[in-house]
Amino acid sequence: MAGITWHYVLKFIITGDAAVGKSSLLIRLTDQRFLLNPDPTLGVEFGSKLITIPEENKIIKLQCWDTAGTESFRSITRSYYRGAAGCLLVYDVTSRKSFTNARSWLADVREHADPHLTCILVGNKVDLCDADAGAKRREVSTEEAELWAQEEGLLFVEASAKSGQGVEDAFVKAASDILSKIRRGVFDDNRSPGVKLSKPHTNLTMETGAVKQRCCS
Amino acid sequence: MEFLSQTYVALRGPTGAPQTPSDTIGRLSDRLSPATLLADRRAAVLALKGLSRDCKHDVGDLALPGLLEVLSNDAEVDADIGKAVLETLQILCDAEEGDAASKELGFKHTDYVLANEKATHTLFALLGDQNFYTRFATLQYLSTLLQNRRQLVQGYFLKAPTGTGSVVSVLEDKREIIRNEAISMVQALISQSPDIQKVLAFEGAFEKLFNIVMQEGGIEGGAVSSGALACVDGLLRFNSSNQSYFRETPLPPVLCSLLLFPPNLQLRDPAPQEFALQFWDAQKQTNAALAVGIMGMLIGSKGNSAQEASAFTRCLVEIALASNAPTPLKTQALRLLPSNLSFPLSELTLTPYMPVPETNGEEWDRLEPASALDVLVELALHGEYNGLEGGKRIKDELELRTAAVAVFENFVRKEETRQAIVQAMLPSDVAGQSGMPPMTPLLHALTAPPNTVSTLDPASVTSTHLATLLFSHLLRSSSRVKSLARLITPSPVSALPDQNAGTFFVPADGPPPAPPPDVADDDEPPQTLLQILSENLSLSFLSRSRASTSDRESREWDRIVVGYLCLLSQWLWEDPQSVREFLDAGGLGVLVEPINQTTEVDTIVPALCAFLLGICYEFDREPGEITRATIYPILNRLGVDTLIGRMSRLREDERFKAVGPDAIVLPYPTVSYLQPSLRAEAEDEGEVWFDWAFVDFWKSNYYTVQRGFSTEPDQLSSSASGQNAEATMLIASLRDVIRNQSQEIENLQRKVKELSASNGDEVASLKAEVSSLSAKLLQSEEKQKDVEKEQEDLLVLLDEVTTKRKKDKARLREAGHEVSEDEADDDGSDE
Known part of the structure; x- marks a missing residue:
């Protein structure tokens, strides 16, 4: 409890086609539960979580903005790229189309986001293609996605918001990557809008100590 | 200047003929084309700017496309032309000033500018420009556009591409004028657009805005702080994301x-004095109201941590009850407390303050600590600072007191809480000593008899009235609390005015003044609360009808009567026991008279009397002296139609109609046209008649009461319906059965008693007889024995005689005398 509760605050956005499970990933991360019938996200919702990066021995506060994948909200979603440190680009492994569209989402990210933004490609819904007979057919193979991720310099993970498999892993991977960039000095604190040290660089310091304790609950 | 005049000469043309403005504007507009030199374009824009105020129509018609062209091409490059073109556009699109036609033009030009996104995007790009005039003019122009066609600009x-970033960066501008302009632009920009609110929050607008507030000196920081706080409010309100x-931020x-207010204050620690006592001015009050408003919003919305909510709630409670904050701020703080108040009001100890007289609010006395609940009730009953201004009835002050009543209502929403509070008013019989019942301030204010001797003190009227409101919140629709309340026997309150006026006691002053030691009337049973209330009601009616009272005073009597009547209506509703007690206390007579006498002015008192009478009739279901059968003829004599008519007039009364869930304080005097002599004594005097809970109660029940008037005495309650009616019927019949049976039992018991009594007598007499008889028997047996003995003796004698006779006969025969033979054979059986 004592001392600093987190070392860095990282802003993440989750993007990708409609209905690939962006909101579900976020809720799985923050609440450890699965939404059976989520409504399509209108605008953007917010969630946050503390994660630990063991190799760096650092505690990270992830602030995630869940964006709307529907085309009509795309221009709004673009407004978020610039301020983010990390981006989860999500597609659905049972939908070829969502994977193809990931290219255009990536183009958006490249166009609007900070060049040093860490982007991780997340293949969601792997639970649907477990060995059971009658399961939905996988339309994007792991190898193909991995290959594309390598070509584009993205991190890659497959996950399931329903079972929870790979979800935290995706965020941890992305966060460690950002941390290593910070260590290498790619970001400096003033230039990346998505990364904040725990010490607020504002002058709102009057209650800092108290705030730290409060927020870890 | 020479350049300008040359331009004019050139424009005027060689002929020297007089030109129309539209000719000039047309030429100037031509000069805006990119083909001309930048300096020429600049000159043309400046010239157009000069003309735009007077020839708004022509400039708009002819030059607008060219100006927009300049805006997108040149403004970024040349600050002067940028400033000029922005100012010209500003004048053209202004829909604030000028006549209707000019405003119309402003909208028309705005629509043209906003026909596509290009101009707006240019403007947001220009916000990134560091040049003072460009930034400033862009902000102003954006504000104007937002004001005219907000949704379009928001879209x-x-x-x-650069919208959010540049908006947030202007909030950081070191130049005050720009920052202030940015705040007002952002306020318009985020209005009713959750998407913009979210994206700005994402870009760090909260931090920037709080930075501004802190740099300006917090809530002491004037209009800038207020603008920034208003922006924060705008970003948060109705936006759960x-x-x-x-909440994630340290803000x-x-x-x-x-x-x-220290955010980490523990519940048991007192609030610091620098929080409780501050210097206040109007601007600080505005700023504080914004901060308080944001806190209230965050308490009210879900998803907040318990700790945050309790810190905020504590802060609001402290502001309202134990600070020298301005009255409206206190009212706001009370109103923002959530309606499902889970804050332990009775456990929080507060230290209220009192201004030291004659120090102009610069010196304050600290009062004894008291529980927040006590202070809240005290505030409702007597007003701020122990009723310092209670008599004046300023509207703000009444708002605060009624807000306190509303908080109390929310606090006692749970039945257990109400029971506990009412239970505490009952005489305690701890350790066998059932001494004087405790006298709470609430009971004291409630039972204080109206001052019938001298003129009525408005302060005490208000406190009695608000006490009736508080008490009805305790009783409403809870039969258990009502039956507890029937047991309350408050110690008598002296009617002497000198004891009431001015001596409002505070819980902080220790226990309430000891009730006067038992007076001579010790032998009388103590009056119950209900009896006291009906007595006070009757007293008030008497004083109200005194001819000498002024209009103003008689209105005060009306108010106090209304208070009693409303409380009684809610108390007696669905509670036959209480109806019985009220009727036994003589309530019927009190009610009937005012129904009969009405004037034009007086509509609400007869209406409420009719209502209460109806409730009495409806729920007079307990056996007693005054039954439904007794009331029924009275109703008929008054006329059912008349009664309904009286009641219906309440709904037309402004004092009733104007009451809303959040608005129960009305300006004094409401419906003034009926009593032209009434005038407010203070500038913003207010008054309270009904609270929303009563209005609600009336609206849901008046119809039942009206229908009840026309039911026969032996008919079932008209309020019952459906299954309920069946149940009532069943209960009624069971009650009958029980009543009959108990009567029978009683008879039988009497008989048994009689019988057992008579049986005893009989046994005794029989015993006596037996003993006498046995005595007699003994006697007669003895007699018999004697007789037998005698008989034996006689037989012996007879035998002797017979023997002697035989001898004699024999002797006679020997002697030769004739002797009858038969006699000898008879053996002496006859003589």
Whole structure:
């Protein structure tokens, strides 16, 4: 409890086609539960979580903005790229189309986001293609996605918001990557809008100590 | 200047003929084309700017496309032309000033500018320009556009490539004028657009805005602080995503700190004095109201941590009950407390303050600590600072007191709480000593008899009236609390005015003044609360009808009567026991008279009397002296139609109609046209008649009461319906059965008693007889024995005689005398 509760605050956005499970990933991360019938996200919702990066021995506060994948909200979603440190680009492994569209989402990210933004490609819904007979057919193979991720310099993970498999892993991977960039000095604190040290660089310091304790609950 | 005049000469043309403005504007507009030199374009824009005020129509018609062209091409490059073109556009699109036609033109030009997204995007790009005039004029122009066609601009903003970044960066501008302009532009930009609110929050607008507030000196910081806080409010209100993000930031406790309230204060620690006692001015009040408003919003929305909510709630409670904050701020703080108040009001100890007289609010006395609940009730009953201004009835002050009543209502929403509070008013029989019942301030204010001797003190009227409101919140629709309340026997309150006026006791002053030691009337049973209330009601009616009272005073009597009647209506509703007690206390006579006498002015008292009479009739279901059969003829004599007519007039009365869930304080005097002599004594005097709970109660029940008037005495309650009616019927019949059976039992018991009594007598007499008889028997047996003995003796004698006779006969025969033979054979059986 004592001392600093987190070392860095990282802003993440989750993007990708409609209905690939962006909101579900976020809720799985923050609440450890699965939404059976989520409504399509209108605008953007917010969630946050503390994660630990063991190799760096650092505690990270992830602030995630869940964006709307529907085309009509795309221009709004673009407004978020610039301020983010990390981006989860999500597609659905049972939908070829969502994977193809990931290219255009990536183009958006490249166009609007900070060049040093860490982007991780997340293949969601792997639970649907477990060995059971009658399961939905996988339309994007792991190898193909991995290959594309390598070509584009993205991190890659497959996950399931329903079972929870790979979800935290995706965020941890992305966060460690950002941390290593910070260590290498790619970001400096003033230039990346998505990364904040725990010490607020504002002058709102009057209650800092108290705030730290409060927020870890 | 020479350049300008040359331009004019050139424009005027060689002929020297007089030109129309539109000719000039047309030429100037031609000069805006990119083909001309930048300097020429600049000159043309400046010239157009000069003309735009007077020839808004022509400039708009002819030059607008060219000006927009300049805006997108040149403004970024040349600050002067940028400033000029922005100012010209500003004048053209202005829909604030000027006549209707000019405003119309402003909208028309705005629509043209906003026909596509290009101009708006240029403007947001220009916000990134560091040049003072460019930034400033862009902000002003954006404000104007937002004011005219907000949604359109908001739509373009979301698509603008650099929109959010540049908006947030102008909030950081070191130049005060720009920052202030930015705040007002942002306020318009985020209005009713959750998407913009979210994206700005994402870009760090909260931090920037709080930075501004802190740099300006917190809530002491004038209009800039107020603008920034209003922006924060705008970003958060109705936006749950932003609220949860905001809670993640270190900012929520800053809100408390802004008001100098330590966010980590423990429940048992007192609030610091620098928080409770501050210097206030109007601007600071506005700023504090914004901070308090944001806190209230965050308490009210879900998803907040318990700790945050309790810190905020504590802060609001402290502001309202134990600070020298301005009255409206206190009212606001009370109103923002959530309606499902779970804050332990009775456990929090507060230290209220009192201004030292004659120090102009610069010196304050600290009062004894008291529980927040006590202070709340005290505030409702007597007003701020122990009723310092209670008599004046300023509207703000009444708002605060009624807000306190509303908080109390929310606090006692749970039945257990109400029971506990009412239970505490009952005489305690701890350790066998059932001494004087405790006298709470609430009971004291409730039972204080109206001052019938001298003129009525408005302060005490208000406190009695508000006490009736508080008490009805305790009783309403809870039969258990009502039956507890029937047991309350308050110690008598002296009617002497000198004891009431001015001596409002505070819980902080220790226990309430000891009730006067038992007076001579010790032998009388103590009056119950209900009896006292009906007596006070009757006293008030008497004083009200005194001819000498002024209009103003008789209105005060009306008010106090209304208070009693409303409380009694809610108390007696669905509670036959209480109806019985009220009727036994003589309530019927009190009610009937005012129904009969009405004037034009007086509509609400007869209406309420009719209502209460109806309730009495409806729920007079307990056996007693005054039954439904007794009331029925009275109703008929008054006329059912008349009664309904009286009741219906209440709904037309402004004092009733104007009451809303959040608005129960009315300006004094409401419906003044009926009593032209009434005039407010203070500038903003207010008055309270009904609270929303009663209005609601009336609206849901008046119809039942009206129908009840026309039911026969032996008919079932008209309020019952459906299954309920069946149940009532069943209960009624069971009651009958029980009543009959108990009567029978009683008879039988009497008989048994009689019988057992008579049986005893009989046994005794029989016993006596037996003993006498056995005595007699003994006697007769003895007699018999004697007789037998005698008989034996006689037989012996007879035998002797017979023997002797035989001898004699024999002797006679021997002697030769004739002797009858038969006699000898008879053996002496006859003589």
